[in-house]
Amino acid sequence: MLYLEDNQRREIVAHGERDYPYECCGLLLGSFESEGVKIAREVYPISNAREEAAKRNRFLIRPEEFSRGERQAEARGLQVVGFYHSHPNHPAVPSQYDLEHAWPVYSYIVVSVQAGVAAELRSWEMELDRTRFVEEEISVSFQAAQA
Amino acid sequence: MAIIISIPTALRQFTAGNSQIEVEAATAGEALQHLTSQHAGLRPHLFDDRNELRSFVNVYVNDDDVRHQSGQQTPVKDGDTMMIVPSIAGGVASEAEVETTLPSLSNEEIARYSRHLIMPEVGMAGQQKLKAASVLMIGTGGLGAPVGMYLAAAGIGRLGIVDFDVVEASNLQRQIIHGTADIGRPKIASARDRLRDINPHIEIETHETRLTSQNALPLFSNYDLVVDGTDNFPTRYLVNDACVLTGKPNVYGSIFRFEGHASVFWATKGACYRCLYPEPPPPGLVPSCAEGGVLGVLPGIVGAIQAAETIKLVLGAKDTLINRLLVFDAWQMKFRDFKLRKDPNCPVCGENPTVKELIDYEEFCGLRAQPQAEPDALEEVTATELKRRLDDGQNVQVIDVREPFEYEIARIPETKLIPLNQVVARMNEIDPSRDTVVHCKAGVRSAKAIASLKRAGFPGKLINLKGGITAWSDEVDPSVAKY
Numbered sequence: 232m233l234y235l236e237d238n239q240r241r242e243i244v245a246h247g248e249r250d251y252p253y254e255c256c257g258l259l260l261g262s263f264e265s266e267g268v269k270i271a272r273e274v275y276p277i278s279n280a281r282e283e284a285a286k287r288n289r290f291l292i293r294p295e296e297f298s299r300g301e302r303q304a305e306a307r308g309l310q311v312v313g314f315y316h317s318h319p320n321h322p323a324v325p326s327q328y329d330l331e332h333a334w335p336v337y338s339y340i341v342v343s344v345q346a347g348v349a350a351e352l353r354s355w356e357m358e359l360d361r362t363r364f365v366e367e368e369i370s371v372s373f374q375a376a377q378a
Numbered sequence: 379m380a381i382i383i384s385i386p387t388a389l390r391q392f393t394a395g396n397s398q399i400e401v402e403a404a405t406a407g408e409a410l411q412h413l414t415s416q417h418a419g420l421r422p423h424l425f426d427d428r429n430e431l432r433s434f435v436n437v438y439v440n441d442d443d444v445r446h447q448s449g450q451q452t453p454v455k456d457g458d459t460m461m462i463v464p465s466i467a468g469g470v471a472s473e474a475e476v477e478t479t480l481p482s483l484s485n486e487e488i489a490r491y492s493r494h495l496i497m498p499e500v501g502m503a504g505q506q507k508l509k510a511a512s513v514l515m516i517g518t519g520g521l522g523a524p525v526g527m528y529l530a531a532a533g534i535g536r537l538g539i540v541d542f543d544v545v546e547a548s549n550l551q552r553q554i555i556h557g558t559a560d561i562g563r564p565k566i567a568s569a570r571d572r573l574r575d576i577n578p579h580i581e582i583e584t585h586e587t588r589l590t591s592q593n594a595l596p597l598f599s600n601y602d603l604v605v606d607g608t609d610n611f612p613t614r615y616l617v618n619d620a621c622v623l624t625g626k627p628n629v630y631g632s633i634f635r636f637e638g639h640a641s642v643f644w645a646t647k648g649a650c651y652r653c654l655y656p657e658p659p660p661p662g663l664v665p666s667c668a669e670g671g672v673l674g675v676l677p678g679i680v681g682a683i684q685a686a687e688t689i690k691l692v693l694g695a696k697d698t699l700i701n702r703l704l705v706f707d708a709w710q711m712k713f714r715d716f717k718l719r720k721d722p723n724c725p726v727c728g729e730n731p732t733v734k735e736l737i738d739y740e741e742f743c744g745l746r747a748q749p750q751a752e753p754d755a756l757e758e759v760t761a762t763e764l765k766r767r768l769d770d771g772q773n774v775q776v777i778d779v780r781e782p783f784e785y786e787i788a789r790i791p792e793t794k795l796i797p798l799n800q801v802v803a804r805m806n807e808i809d810p811s812r813d814t815v816v817h818c819k820a821g822v823r824s825a826k827a828i829a830s831l832k833r834a835g836f837p838g839k840l841i842n843l844k845g846g847i848t849a850w851s852d853e854v855d856p857s858v859a860k861y
Contacts, residue, residue, distance in 0.1 A: 256466065263387060292466035294436040294443070310387050314466050332434045332467040334423050336388040361422055 233313070233338045233354050234261075234270040234370050242274045244349040247317035247342040256292055256316040259338060260304040267356075269312040269338055275300045313338030313354070320345055323353040325364045333357045338367060381409050383460045392419035406439055407450025409460055424462065436463045480506035481535070487579055491533055504693045505533060511692040512536035514601035516589055516617055518569040519543075520667070520677030521607035521631045521684065523555035528685035529605075530573040530580055534692070537573065538583040538601055541565045548860055552674035589613055591736035594620035603691060605629040605684055609667055611658045612739035618643060618651035619736055622727045627700075629688050631680040634664075636673050636709040638680035641699045641718065642687050645727035648701035653721035653728075658743040669822055676708050756825055758842045761849040764815055768792075776815045777801075777808060779827040780847075784819065788859040790850050793817070801827045802834045810838030817843035817850075819861075 246255045258275040323343035335357045342352045355364040403409035414421040437444045438461040444452040494500040518541045545560045560568035566586045606617045621628035627644035643650045703716040726733040776793040816824040828840045851858040
């Protein structure tokens with residue numbers, strides 16, 4: 232379960248639309264709660280490090296950027312809880328390539344951008360045996376859930 | 379020696395929630411081995427099935443990436459800290475990059491490619507990449523011959539060849555893909571037969587057509603790489619622009635007399651041909667090989683360099699000719715290497731490109747005849763017409779502006795030899811009261827000679843022999859040797 236506020240969702244969608252036809256990417260900063268629950272508190276956009284031509288179907292967050300995001304998170308008492316990226320003109324489903332480059336526990340949000348307009352946003356988590364991604368429920372507000 | 383390894387949050391469930399694990403090790407690799415044997419659940423997320431560190435997993439020793447040091451051999455000492463950091467890659471699947479989809483090799487293929495397979499730089503994965511690769515060669519001439527033969531031999535899975543020419547005797551001095559028995563055959567058929575004989579395990583696709591602005595984009599988009607083996611500027615610019623527009627690497631080679639050039643123009647990674655040469659040279663300034671000659675073995679060397687670069691690009695080698703121009707002089711036997719830079723103002727691959735589709739390259743290179751007659755338009759005569767005028771006893775003199783050694787090879791009877799670079803100085807040897815037909819091998823130098831004579835104020839009538847002595851041999855007298 233991933234808690235993602237509407238304004239964070241809007242930020243991810245806007246990033247995906249802004250970078251279309253290229254893929255966008257970024258980190259989700261927040262906290263790991265018990266029983267696999269994650270709360271996203273901040274969206275941390277990252278410039279896509281791949282060359283122009285490859286940007287259409289690859290994204291890359293370099294380890295230095297990951298570490299920088301992690302340090303920024305720690306400074307605010309947060310952690311990296313996942314990542315987001317866009318699939319221009321493809322469904323919001325992780326690819327085989329995504330699977331080969333993932334770790335468990337993290338949330339992998341994929342936003343599908345069709346002809347420049349975000350169509351769908353889904354979150355995925357990789358199974359521990361690395362065989363597949365399983366869709367993860369996104370809940371709008373942690374505060375709302377607690378209320 | 380005790381090393382502290384920081385465990386990323388996502389993987390702490392495999393270390394019983396511990397954020398730091400202490401191990402004894404002398405190298406980074408050893409530390410990871412100890413870590414993953416103590417906490418076996420970590421292993422599949424750090425190492426792949428072949429026991430290699432996953433490509434997105436980065437290991438830092440005291441904040442330095444071990445890939446920039448000695449990799450897993452990087453020594454560690456007591457008190458060092460190690461970090462495991464993911465780089466995040468992913469995205470829409472592209473078949474070529476997903477290794478599990480690479481084609482397998484048959485036992486016959488394994489035997490054939492064994493000298494590749496035993497080198498770690500190629501290996502099984504590399505040879506499979508070659509098999510999965512598709513390469514389009516433009517031309518099966520001097521450069522295309524070695525390119526095609528070596529790429530076929532190397533096991534490039536799908537090889538496309540484009541040519542529309544016919545094999546001629548004068549090709550055989552350098553175009554070793556064709557043989558004597560092939561004279562008169564389409565080059566594409568002759569090349570296909572030779573390549574099939576070299577390697578029956580690959581697919582050969584023939585495109586018997588002239589490469590044009592209309593067919594280049596759909597053709598190029600069907601291949602991973604393009605190898606330019608052309609011999610003229612319009613096609614060279616066409617190949618470059620079509621490669622930029624389709625995002626394909628252009629493995630470039632060119633040859634003239636004793637000098638060869640080679641580079642890899644790949645706009646997404648570096649300079650393109652137009653970054654190096656924004657404008658074509660004025661027509662006629664740079665003679666073609668047909669005009670200036672070429673050492674037969676030169677395209678063999680340059681084409682082999684192109685083939686090597688193509689193979690390296692497929693294998694993902696680091697040190698390629700991207701952003702480098704290699705210049706080879708066979709007479710001095712010297713290689714020189716020049717750095718190239720991407721031009722931000724390049725009209726096709728720059729920041730604000732003005733060329734967004736393919737244009738008319740004949741016109742771009744100044745080869746399209748201007749519709750309006752210029753005042754000093756070049757008057758021309760065909761070989762057949764010249765023969766008729768001579769036979770009719772018309773008052774015509776013929777000046778040959780080629781070099782003496784060419785005159786030794788072949789000549790038109792009753793001509794006067796004045797090489798191009800002497801033609802103005804020896805102008806007084808030409809009788810201005812008679813019509814003067816000027817000829818060379820193919821008609822380019824004679825046109826230049828006429829322009830020089832006019833500028834120098836030669837008062838007589840000057841006529842260019844269209845197609846030079848080659849046309850004379852074709853149309854009038856086949857006993858005159860073509861060279």
